[in-house]
Structures are given as structure tokens and as C-alpha cells.
Amino acid sequence: MAIDAANPVPPNFTRCAGADQIPPHVPPELVRSVGLTTGAEFLAAPHAYKAGLHHTQPPIFYDVSPHGNAWQLLRHDDALFALRHPEIFTNEGATPFPRDPDDYFYFIPIEIDPPHHRKYRNIVDPLFSPHGVMKLEAQIRERAKGLLDDFAGDGACEFTTAYGRPLPVCVFLDIMGLPQDMRDTFVEWAVDLLHAPDRETMARAMASITAYLKSAIAEKTAHPDEGVVSRIAHAAPDGVPLSEKEIFGFVCFLFIAGLDTVFATMNNIWLWLAQNPARVEEIIARPGDINAIVEELLRAWSVTFSGRMLAQDYTMRGVEMKAGDRITCVLPACNFDPEAFPNPTAIDFDRPRKTILAFTVGAHSCMGAHLARLEIKVGLEEWLKRIPRFAVRPGAHIEYRPGGVVGPEFVPLMW
Amino acid sequence: MRGALYNGVEGIIGECGGGLSCATCHCYVDAAWTARVGGPSSPAERELLDGAAAEVRPESRLSCQIAMTAHLDGLVVRLPEKQYD
Ligand code: HEM
Ligand code: FES
Numbered sequence: 001m002a003i004d005a006a007n008p009v010p011p012n013f014t015r016c017a018g019a020d021q022i023p024p025h026v027p028p029e030l031v032r033s034v035g036l037t038t039g040a041e042f043l044a045a046p047h048a049y050k051a052g053l054h055h056t057q058p059p060i061f062y063d064v065s066p067h068g069n070a071w072q073l074l075r076h077d078d079a080l081f082a083l084r085h086p087e088i089f090t091n092e093g094a095t096p097f098p099r100d101p102d103d104y105f106y107f108i109p110i111e112i113d114p115p116h117h118r119k120y121r122n123i124v125d126p127l128f129s130p131h132g133v134m135k136l137e138a139q140i141r142e143r144a145k146g147l148l149d150d151f152a153g154d155g156a157c158e159f160t161t162a163y164g165r166p167l168p169v170c171v172f173l174d175i176m177g178l179p180q181d182m183r184d185t186f187v188e189w190a191v192d193l194l195h196a197p198d199r200e201t202m203a204r205a206m207a208s209i210t211a212y213l214k215s216a217i218a219e220k221t222a223h224p225d226e227g228v229v230s231r232i233a234h235a236a237p238d239g240v241p242l243s244e245k246e247i248f249g250f251v252c253f254l255f256i257a258g259l260d261t262v263f264a265t266m267n268n269i270w271l272w273l274a275q276n277p278a279r280v281e282e283i284i285a286r287p288g289d290i291n292a293i294v295e296e297l298l299r300a301w302s303v304t305f306s307g308r309m310l311a312q313d314y315t316m317r318g319v320e321m322k323a324g325d326r327i328t329c330v331l332p333a334c335n336f337d338p339e340a341f342p343n344p345t346a347i348d349f350d351r352p353r354k355t356i357l358a359f360t361v362g363a364h365s366c367m368g369a370h371l372a373r374l375e376i377k378v379g380l381e382e383w384l385k386r387i388p389r390f391a392v393r394p395g396a397h398i399e400y401r402p403g404g405v406v407g408p409e410f411v412p413l414m415w
Numbered sequence: 416m417r418g419a420l421y422n423g424v425e426g427i428i429g430e431c432g433g434g435l436s437c438a439t440c441h442c443y444v445d446a447a448w449t450a451r452v453g454g455p456s457s458p459a460e461r462e463l464l465d466g467a468a469a470e471v472r473p474e475s476r477l478s479c480q481i482a483m484t485a486h487l488d489g490l491v492v493r494l495p496e497k498q499y500d
Pocket of ligand 1 (some may be wrong): 307
């Protein structure tokens with residue numbers, strides 16, 4: 001049943017978690033417990049591990065974990081099918097991010113299925129379109145240069161804190177219409193929200209973010225401007241203004257979707273560049289191919305997943321799934337599917353253009369994809385102008401934390 | 416393509432929003448217009464078109480890569496029977 005986004009209620013779907021909650025229709029030979037985002041192999045080298053799944057696991061298997069049991073889809077074509085059939089694989093209730101049950105709201109647009117979903121996307125899509133984000137290019141370049149000015153002369157930096165996190169936050173604040181002096185606070189909140197080792201810190205971050213975003217929405221309601229927060233606050237699709245819960249659910253989701261994903265992507269990419277100086281030279285020598293280069297880097301360094309829930313029974317590759325089952329499209333693995341991308345672990349800037357899954361596909365294709373591509377492109381171009389040769393600081397230990405957005409915690413660099 | 420997407424025109428999906436990554440905005444340019452519209456605007460468009468779900472013909476384009484200008488006012492395109500499987 002379609003949900004009413006203006007009157008949110010916490011979902012009452014059952015969630016299976018752990019070995020004692022495997023539904024009887026799941027064949028025992030497809031049950032695994034591989035620690036997809038938590039296991040030792042994953043934490044040692046997450047992307048190599050995801051690529052290896054094509055050799056170690058069946059294309060569809062049922063993963064059991066204390067965080068929730070779900071079917072895992074590894075194949076590129078299976079993921080395309082699932083993500084393009086929302087009538088079978090729904091988004092309602094598929095976002096596990098916890099919320100206060102007494103003040104419940106939906107994450108918009110991610111938790112809304114078509115056709116209602118389009119109503120929300122239409123509000124802001126023009127600002128995030130290729131044409132819309134092109135207007136931001138000069139400003140992104142200035143932000144990147146400003147950050148580089150602070151440390152390019154130092155001969156060393158910790159990449160994530162110097163560039164990988166602040167650059168996306170500066171750009172985000174600009175597009176949202178929020179003040180730049182919130183930069184360091186936003187970095188801190190975003191990191192605490194998704195990476196804090198304990199639940200109290202996460203909850204505290206969520207409370208601070210909620211309070212700040214609510215006050216920003218109130219301020220933009222009173223004083224409209226060109227930014228995204230204002231645009232959402234004043235939206236009235238088909239003449240009906242959005243409710244307070246819809247406005248908050250939309251703005252809040254942008255915070256969750258638009259920061260950590262870009263941090264992780266940049267941190268992964270720069271780590272690889274630092275380890276592959278010959279490839280950096282290749283990139284510098286091919287300035288006209290920057291778009292293809294960014295696309296290939298996004299394929300190889302995808303950071304997140306698409307979770308869905310079955311709205312009806314469905315059989316895929318002979319595997320019987322039932323309504324209420326959950327699936328995860330393991331996007332970083334799909335991007336290493338050898339049938340879709342021959343010799344998948346080779347990073348090859350001359351691959352023919354093909355649908356990559358970094359930003360997923362289907363109705364919920366990432367709204368920020370054009371912005372993210374531009375940030376990475378401009379961030380890379382400006383960096384390479386100032387710091388064309390760089391390496392990982394000797395002795396540095398690269399560590400990944402468990403979780404749904406895959407990237408190194410710290411990347412100490414020197415040049 | 417954006418006009419179709421925002422207004423719910425069936426038959427054109429454009430799920431990546433013009434990112435040259437989904438090939439769900441495939442269209443056939445009417446014979447009277449092919450000369451003016453031209454073929455794929457980049458190697459990437461040509462490569463991505465190869466992955467389109469419906470038959471690819473000489474007049475096939477990814478509509479998100481057709482820049483609409485006054486020059487193309489009145490353009491006629493036909494839509495393939497499907498944009499994905
Ligand atoms: C490299 C950076 C990024 C990556 C890898 C990424 C990845 C993704 C993925 C995989 C999804 C689909 C999730 C699902 O299917 O459940 C998604 C959705 C979304 N992303 Fe991104 N994203 C990035 C940057 C951004 C940015 C910068 C913004 C906004 C400022 C953003 C806003 C959104 C929104 C609003 C959705 C939901 C779209 C919908 O439901 O229609 N993302 N993103
Ligand atoms: S809209 Fe995705 S390729 Fe045209």
C-alpha cells in the first residue's frame with residue numbers, strides 16, 4: 001500500500017536478523033554469513049573483496065547477519081532488473097536508518113515509490129541537472145583552490161581532513177544555500193552520524209543535525225533564496241505545499257546522501273592515485289578524457305548499496321524469494337561483474353561507456369550524481385595542477401571501518 | 416529528455432537525468448530531421464547506445480544528448496518499444 005508522506009507512521013514490517021530467523025523458503029545451500037561490510041576480509045581490502053565475491057559466492061545468496069538478513073544480488077544484470085522494477089522490489093521501509101518513532105518522518109525521495117516519487121524529484125532536479133550543476137563549476141574550482149592554498153606548500157597532509165571531506169561540504173553548503181562557516185561542524189556531524197563507534201555519539205549527532213536543519217528551514221521559509229533548502233521549503237507540487245515532515249525528511253536525507261558518499265569516493269580514489277603514480281601521469285597526460293576517467297574511477301570505487309524489499313513473491317535465477325524478504329544490490333560487486341566489465345579489476349580509462357552502478361539505476365538513481373561527478377572532476381584537476389606527484393606516507397596504516405559506505409578512515413599523504 | 420521526464424511522458428525514462436549513463440532515453444529521429452540533428456554527439460553516446468534495450472538503428476540517439484535549440488523547433492522523434500528489459 002502506498003504510504004502517505006505527509007502523515008508518516010513507523011513501518012511495522014518484520015525484520016529478520018540472525019541465524020534463528022531464516023524464513024523456511026530459503027534453501028540452506030544458499031545461506032551464508034560472509035560479513036559483507038563487517039568481516040575481516042572486507043576490512044582488509046574492501047573492493048578486492050567485493051570483486052572476489054563473483055568467484056566465491058553464488059550470484060544470489062542469502063546473507064545472515066545480526067544487522068539484518070537479506071538476499072544479496074551480485075550480478076550487474078540482476079541488479080538492473082531489480083532496480084528497474086519497483087512494483088516487485090519496493091523502497092517502502094527499505095531504509096534502515098533509525099528514527100524517533102514518536103516524531104517519525106520518511107526520508108524523501110528514497111523511501112517513496114513511483115509514481116509519487118517524481119513529484120519530489122521535480123522540485124530540485126533542475127538544480128542538480130547537468131546544466132544546473134555546470135553553473136557551480138567555477139565556484140567549486142574556487143573552493144578547491146582555497147583549500148589547496150592552505151596545505152599544498154606543506155609537503156604532506158592527511159587527505160580526508162584536508163580535502164576529501166571539506167571540499168564536498170563546501171560545495172554542499174553552497175548548493176543548499178547554507179553558510180560556509182558551518183563547514184567544520186558539518187564534517188564533524190557527518191562523520192559522527194555514520195562512523196561513530198558508539199550509538200550515543202550517533203544519536204547526539206542526529207539531534208544536532210535535526211535542530212540545525214529545522215532552524216535553517218524556518219529561516220528559509222521566512223527569507224526565500226536560490227538555494228535547495230529554500231526551494232524545498234517553498235515547493236507546492238500541484239498547488240499543494242509540502243508538509244513540515246516532508247520538507248524535513250527531504251532536507252535531512254540530502255545531508256545523509258550527499259556528504260559521506262562523496263567523502264568515501266574521494267578518499268578511495270586519492271588512496272589509489274597515491275599508490276599508482278604512473279596512472280596519475282596518464283591522467284595528467286589526457287586532460288580531454290577527464291569525463292571517461294572519472295566514470296571509470298567511480299566504477300571501481302563505488303561506495304554504497306541499494307536495499308529493497310519484495311512487494312510480492314518473485315523467482316530470480318531459480319531462487320524463490322517471498323514478499324517481505326529484503327534484498328541488497330551489492331553495487332560495488334556489480335561494478336566488478338566480469339560479464340559486464342571484462343577484466344573487471346583493471347582500471348581502464350578506455351572502456352566503452354556502459355551503465356555503472358555507483359549511483360544505482362532506476363527511479364531512485366542518485367539525484368546528486370551530476371554534482372558528484374563534477375566535484376570529483378574539478379577536485380582532481382585542481383589537485384593535480386598543484387600536487388602532481390604524491391604518495392602514501394611510509395608506514396601509514398590504512399584502516400576501513402565496518403558499515404554501508406566504504407572508504408578509508410585516514411589517508412596520510414606526502415609529496 | 417528533461418521535458419519528457421518532468422512531465423511523465425511514457426516511453427522515455429531518462430533515469431540518469433542526462434548523465435550519459437543509463438541509455439533509457441533512446442529515441443529514433445524522424446527521417447526528415449536526421450540531417451539537422453546529426454548522429455551521436457560523442458564516442459561515449461555511441462558506445463552507450465550499443466547497450467540500449469530496443470533495436471539500435473542509424474537514426475537512433477540518446478535524447479538527453481540532443482541539445483534543444485530554436486533550430487530544432489518542431490523536431491519529430493519516435494520512441495522504441497522498450498527502454499529496458
Ligand atoms: C560520489 C558520490 C555519491 C554516490 C556514490 C552516491 C550514491 C547513491 C546511490 C547508490 C543512491 C541510491 C540508493 C538506493 O538505491 O537505495 C543514491 C541516491 C541518492 N543520492 Fe546519491 N550519491 C552520491 C552523491 C550524492 C550527492 C552529492 C547528493 C546530493 C547533494 C546525493 C543525493 C542523493 C539522493 C537525494 C538520492 C535519492 C534519490 C531518489 O530516491 O530518487 N547523492 N546516491
Ligand atoms: S538520460 Fe541517461 S543516458 Fe540519457
